Amino acid sequence: MNFGLNEEQLELQEMVREFVAKEITPFAGEMDETNNAMPGLFEKAAEMGLLNVVVPEEYGGMGLDSITVAMIYEELGKGCAGIATSIAANSLATAPVLIAGTDEQKQMYCDILNKGGLAAFALTEPGAGSDAGSVATRAVKNKEDGTYTLNGTKAFITNAGVADVFLVFANTRESGGIRGLTAFIVPKDTPGFKVGKKENKMGIRPSNTCELILQDVVIPESNRVGREGEGFRIAMKTLDSARPFVGAVSVGIAQAALDCAVQYAKERKQFGQPIASFQMIQGMIADMAMKVEAARLLVYKTCWMRDQGVDFSKEAAIAKCYAADIAMEVTTDAVQVMGGYGYSREYPVEKMMRDAKIMQIYEGTNQIQRLVIANKILY
Numbered sequence: 001m002n003f004g005l006n007e008e009q010l011e012l013q014e015m016v017r018e019f020v021a022k023e024i025t026p027f028a029g030e031m032d033e034t035n036n037a038m039p040g041l042f043e044k045a046a047e048m049g050l051l052n053v054v055v056p057e058e059y060g061g062m063g064l065d066s067i068t069v070a071m072i073y074e075e076l077g078k079g080c081a082g083i084a085t086s087i088a089a090n091s092l093a094t095a096p097v098l099i100a101g102t103d104e105q106k107q108m109y110c111d112i113l114n115k116g117g118l119a120a121f122a123l124t125e126p127g128a129g130s131d132a133g134s135v136a137t138r139a140v141k142n143k144e145d146g147t148y149t150l151n152g153t154k155a156f157i158t159n160a161g162v163a164d165v166f167l168v169f170a171n172t173r174e175s176g177g178i179r180g181l182t183a184f185i186v187p188k189d190t191p192g193f194k195v196g197k198k199e200n201k202m203g204i205r206p207s208n209t210c211e212l213i214l215q216d217v218v219i220p221e222s223n224r225v226g227r228e229g230e231g232f233r234i235a236m237k238t239l240d241s242a243r244p245f246v247g248a249v250s251v252g253i254a255q256a257a258l259d260c261a262v263q264y265a266k267e268r269k270q271f272g273q274p275i276a277s278f279q280m281i282q283g284m285i286a287d288m289a290m291k292v293e294a295a296r297l298l299v300y301k302t303c304w305m306r307d308q309g310v311d312f313s314k315e316a317a318i319a320k321c322y323a324a325d326i327a328m329e330v331t332t333d334a335v336q337v338m339g340g341y342g343y344s345r346e347y348p349v350e351k352m353m354r355d356a357k358i359m360q361i362y363e364g365t366n367q368i369q370r371l372v373i374a375n376k377i378l379y
């Protein structure tokens with residue numbers, strides 16, 4: 001067993017740290033205020049090769065192992081969880097194609113990411129969140145030419161307003177249900193495919209989150225990923241593979257909040273001494289550090305399992321759930337350590353606390369993660 005990163009990983013970590021320190025952290029507050037990423041940021045991230053980290057080398061990507069990807073997302077999460085979310089959404093939206101796509105689909109989809117494009121994973125709908133099987137978007141097969149016509153509305157889609165390509169789930173059965181769920185590649189300029197209202201979110205504000213409206217969107221059969229009715233399995237496997245990365249971003253948020261709290265506790269004087277010398281503060285710092293360390297180990301172990309090709313569904317849920325929960329706890333405690341200053345927008349920890357909240361909600365709520373874990377253990 002080896003808990004260390006190798007030389008290549010350490011080098012990459014340093015490069016990403018420099019990128020985050022130069023291009024993300026200094027602008028995190030401004031991006032939070034404006035609800036937008038800095039202009040040109042994703043282009044710079046693409047130049048660094050951060051948008052196609054999961055694209056296999058044979059399709060022109062970075063082809064990184066999961067631990068290295070988690071390490072990168074943790075660093076991005078330290079700088080801004082919103083930007084980390086946008087970038088990690090590329091991995092989420094690429095997984096279905098890598099899991100079930102044909103060679104041609106993989107090449108076509110990966111080429112978009114290799115050129116610096118962003119992708120979006122469109123599963124959630126106004127009426128289909130935790131109950132992913134109840135997707136109401138319909139895909140009707142046209143008998144004459146084999147194309148599909150898609151109609152419906154998607155909600156809370158990360159990157160919707162900025163993505164070049166979308167992975168859309170629709171139901172091919174009139175009766176609905178998981179047996180009809182089917183995945184489709186939808187390029188952004190497809191007629192009838194529109195970006196709807198942009199969400200005004202509590203946190204991860206620089207990540208673009210919008211509604212999607214599909215009105216008689218015609219998709220060739222060659223853009224169907226997997227078989228008709230295979231979409232639910234593809235979606236579940238995709239979420240399994242993406243959840244450790246949500247864990248990694250959560251670890252990044254928690255580590256950054258801990259670092260802020262530590263620095264503040266050493267500088268802030270009350271009763272004539274730094275508050276770091278008070279045992280109640282020390283206890284909080286120690287608890288925060290234990291949680292961050294444990295979450296990171298869970299994330300990395302799950303990534304290791306993923307790369308071994310063994311079933312990691314339970315571990316993915318554990319890592320995501322635990323890391324998200326502790327990100328919420330640690331950021332809340334960081335605000336507490338920093339008192340009134342922690343609560344002020346002049347300091348970064350209140351943003352981290354707002355950012356952490358979504359980690360417990362998206363890519364499967366932590367209640368759903370607990371269901372998955374319990375089911376895996378009990379049945």
Ligand code: COS
Binds near residue numbers: 132133240313362
């Ligand atoms: N990998 C592969 N297949 C899976 C799977 C997985 N991780 N999980 C479930 N399946 C398969 C099952 O094997 C089953 O197939 P069969 O019917 O052929 O046996 C099928 O999918 C249905 O499984 P199950 O009965 O467990 O599904 P449920 O409807 O009970 O739903 C939950 C399961 C709740 C776990 C699922 O709906 C879920 O993960 N919801 C959260 C969705 C989510 O994360 N949304 C976030 C939005 S995307 S960012």
